[in-house]
Amino acid sequence: MELKIEIEEIRRLLEIEDIEFPKYATQILNLANQNAQATRPKVVGQVSELIKEFPGKTLQEWEEWYLERYPDSINEATKKILKMLDSFKETIDRIDEDMIKKWVKDLVVVKTFIGLRFQEAVLKRVAREFGLNYRPSMPKDEKKGIDGYIGNVPVSLKPITYKHKEMLAEKIDIDIIYYEKQKNGLKVSIPAELEGKLLKTP
Structure with missing residues (x-):
C-alpha cells in the first residue's frame, strides 16, 4: 500500500x-x-x-x-x-512584443536546432583547438559508432554518464569525446590518449 x-x-x-x-x-x-x-x-x-x-x-x-x-x-x-x-x-x-517574439523564436527554433546539431559544434570546436579540420560522419560511419572525424581520427561523442556505466551494451573501439550538458552550454572532456593522437595528427 x-x-x-x-x-x-x-x-x-x-x-x-x-x-x-x-x-x-x-x-x-x-x-x-x-x-x-x-x-x-x-x-x-x-x-x-x-x-x-x-x-x-x-x-x-x-x-x-x-x-x-x-x-x-x-x-x-x-x-x-x-x-x-x-x-x-x-x-x-x-519587455515588449518584439522582445517576446525574439525570445519565443530563440526557444522554439534556435535552441531546438542547437539541441539536434550540438555534436557538430563539439567536433568543430575540438578540431579548432588542435588546428585540424573536421567532418561529420556519413551513414556508413554511424553504423560503426563514429560520430565524426577530427583530422583523420574517427571519434564518438557520448554523454559523461556513459563513462561511468559499469556494463555497456555496446563495445566502441574508437576514441570517445565526452560531453556534459550544463546550464549555459557544454563541458567537453577529451581523454589523454585521444589528445595525444590529435597532437600527432598532421
Missing part, C-alpha cells in the same frame, strides 16, 4: 495555518529568491541540519529557537528578494 500526502494536507495534519497568496505570487517569489539566493545557508543557516538539533515539539517553539540563533535572517532574506523584485519590475517595463 502506498499513500501520497501533499503539502497542503501535511499542513492540515500538523494544524499549521495555510497562507493564501495571490495567483502567480509564489512563482514570482520563488524565481526572485532563486536569483537573489536569499535563503541560502549563508543567509538563513543550514535549516535542514538545524531542525535536527531542535529539541522542541511545536511550530512556535521552533520559530523561537531558530530566531534566537539567526535573529536577522528573515529580514535579510526579505530585503534580498525585494531588491530582486525591483530589478524584475525594471526589466518587465522593457
Whole structure:
C-alpha cells in the first residue's frame, strides 16, 4: 500500500495555518529568491541540519529557537528578494512584443536546432583547438559508432554518464569525446590518449 500526502494536507495534519497568496505570487517569489539566493545557508543557516538539533515539539517553539540563533535572517532574506523584485519590475517595463517574439523564436527554433546539431559544434570546436579540420560522419560511419572525424581520427561523442556505466551494451573501439550538458552550454572532456593522437595528427 502506498499513500501520497501533499503539502497542503501535511499542513492540515500538523494544524499549521495555510497562507493564501495571490495567483502567480509564489512563482514570482520563488524565481526572485532563486536569483537573489536569499535563503541560502549563508543567509538563513543550514535549516535542514538545524531542525535536527531542535529539541522542541511545536511550530512556535521552533520559530523561537531558530530566531534566537539567526535573529536577522528573515529580514535579510526579505530585503534580498525585494531588491530582486525591483530589478524584475525594471526589466518587465522593457519587455515588449518584439522582445517576446525574439525570445519565443530563440526557444522554439534556435535552441531546438542547437539541441539536434550540438555534436557538430563539439567536433568543430575540438578540431579548432588542435588546428585540424573536421567532418561529420556519413551513414556508413554511424553504423560503426563514429560520430565524426577530427583530422583523420574517427571519434564518438557520448554523454559523461556513459563513462561511468559499469556494463555497456555496446563495445566502441574508437576514441570517445565526452560531453556534459550544463546550464549555459557544454563541458567537453577529451581523454589523454585521444589528445595525444590529435597532437600527432598532421
